[in-house]
Amino acid sequence: MEHLFLPDTSIEIHREIQTGNIRHVVFDFDGTISLIRDGWQNVMVPMMVECLQAETDTTESQEQLEAIVVEFVDKLTGKQTIYQMIQLSEEIEKRGGTPKDPLAYKDEYNRRLLPVVEERIAGLAAGTLSADPLRVPMSLEFLQSLCEMGISCYLASGTDVEFVKNEASLLGVAEYFDGGIFGALREYKKFSKAMIIQKIITDFNLIGSELLIVGDGYVEIENAKEVGAIAVGVASVEDNMYNMNADKRERLIRAGADIIISDFHEGTQLLNYLFNS
Numbered sequence: 001m002e003h004l005f006l007p008d009t010s011i012e013i014h015r016e017i018q019t020g021n022i023r024h025v026v027f028d029f030d031g032t033i034s035l036i037r038d039g040w041q042n043v044m045v046p047m048m049v050e051c052l053q054a055e056t057d058t059t060e061s062q063e064q065l066e067a068i069v070v071e072f073v074d075k076l077t078g079k080q081t082i083y084q085m086i087q088l089s090e091e092i093e094k095r096g097g098t099p100k101d102p103l104a105y106k107d108e109y110n111r112r113l114l115p116v117v118e119e120r121i122a123g124l125a126a127g128t129l130s131a132d133p134l135r136v137p138m139s140l141e142f143l144q145s146l147c148e149m150g151i152s153c154y155l156a157s158g159t160d161v162e163f164v165k166n167e168a169s170l171l172g173v174a175e176y177f178d179g180g181i182f183g184a185l186r187e188y189k190k191f192s193k194a195m196i197i198q199k200i201i202t203d204f205n206l207i208g209s210e211l212l213i214v215g216d217g218y219v220e221i222e223n224a225k226e227v228g229a230i231a232v233g234v235a236s237v238e239d240n241m242y243n244m245n246a247d248k249r250e251r252l253i254r255a256g257a258d259i260i261i262s263d264f265h266e267g268t269q270l271l272n273y274l275f276n277s
């Protein structure tokens with residue numbers, strides 16, 4: 001696809017946008033600001049393959065099941081985790097098994113992911129791990145600049161809200177989200193990124209170019225475009241053994257990202273462009 005680079009940067013401009021109006025910014029968390037949960041696929045995929053083997057009479061091989069799981073997990077990334085578990089339940093049912101409540105699978109997944117995340121969190125809390133390598137490069141500085149400019153920032157994540165709040169505070173970024181920190185709820189129909197975005201637009205009576213959405217998932221980029229907001233896609237690198245989301249940049253472009261960055265190392269130039277400064 002044809003695109004321009006912002007002069008002397010690697011920032012890709014895919015569409016001409018109305019700059020200079022932004023007053024509110026909504027950020028995704030995992031993969032956009034936080035790397036604490038990086039590698040989660042390495043936990044979710046084997047768990048689901050195990051469930052399909054243990055809870056159905058399928059004759060599919062481990063590799064076949066893995067390929068199926070990788071495909072739907074990847075497709076549903078960015079929505080709340082529960083949707084991946086709902087799909088797992090459906091796959092179990094399709095193969096003649098009787099699935100548990102999707103929430104039970106989600107609890108089991110969180111239980112397995114916890115040691116990985118907890119090790120990082122414990123290290124952060126104890127000060128043996130530095131927060132810097134667990135943040136997407138220069139994301140803290142980017143948030144600080146927005147804050148100094150008086151722009152309202154919000155966090156909206158598909159991860160459970162209590163985890164998001166804790167992890168944001170350990171990463172030293174929580175204080176910059178004066179608009180609020182939002183995440184998945186057990187009553188999952190009461191939260192979506194689209195709902196948060198809609199509420200901001202309604203509360204402040206915004207036009208599209210006054211709202212910026214920043215995220216590494218196609219979900220938030222699509223949500224942004226649905227309401228005419230400006231969308232910055234963050235094509236950050238992920239660590240997972242399944243090569244999932246390897247085409248992240250292309251996916252973000254397909255979802256309608258106006259701008260693509262790899263991280264925030266050219267945050268100053270990006271802000272100068274977005275705010276005409």
Ligand SMILES: [Mg+2]
Nearest residue numbers: 028030031217
């Ligand atoms: Mg993300």
